[in-house]
Amino acid sequence: MSSLDEVRRIVHDVPRGQVITYGEIAALIQTSPRHAGRLVSQLGDGSPWWRVVYSDGSPATCHNGAAPSMLAHEAIPMCGDRVDIRRARAHRPKA
């Protein structure tokens, strides 16, 4: 089981209408936040990468800023230009 699978499962485990931070993923797989983002990028387009946001709720800076659009389309609680991480933050999948 590679960390990539772990991340992929976590990202897929995030219910619609909620998001998860890179730091949360990094903590779950026991690695640094730097690698967390890298793994999510490697997931490809087959996973809801847009549900993964920064620790302060800002969406990923990639995809030419398409993430906010996806978040809004997913009925994610947003606060201005950032996600309302306070409300949308997904809890741990509880292994």
Added chain:
DNA sequence: GTTATGACTCCAG
């Protein structure tokens, strides 16, 4: 084995 890079986060100003 070493160097360079990346979808991050934290601390200080």
Added chain:
DNA sequence: ACTGGAGCCATAA
């Protein structure tokens, strides 16, 4: 609240 700099781990060359 915003900006800038440093740290970190893994993969690729």
